[in-house]
Amino acid sequence: MSSGFGLSGGQSRCFPFWQEMLACYVVNTNAEDDSGKKKCAPMLEDYYECLHHKKEASRVRSLQTAYRKAEAASSRDDAPPAGAIRNLGLLDKEDDTKAVLGK
Secondary structure (H helix, E strand, O other): OOOOOOOOEEEEOHHHHHHHHHHHHHHHHOOEEEEEEEHHHHHHHHHHHHHOOHHHHHHHHHHHHHHHHHHHHHHEEEOOOHHHHHHHOOOOHHHHHHHHHHH
């Protein structure tokens, strides 16, 4: 992944994040002192998010849960009866068809 080559031979989707993280490490650390790694934590977090999508997945799960909870809480007083759903208003409507067609 960090090689920069994606599945189709071009640049991988996370390669820019990898470059940004690597540049941060090069600038902020040296062979004697690794204390600059703390400055690169946000870039590392972005790179891992690009690779694994953990934050995105948790956001999607929370949105789906909230949506399902709202759907369950809403009343269905104006819902059509089962017969209207079954025939979609097309069956047993010969009178309406005649009125529309003018026959």
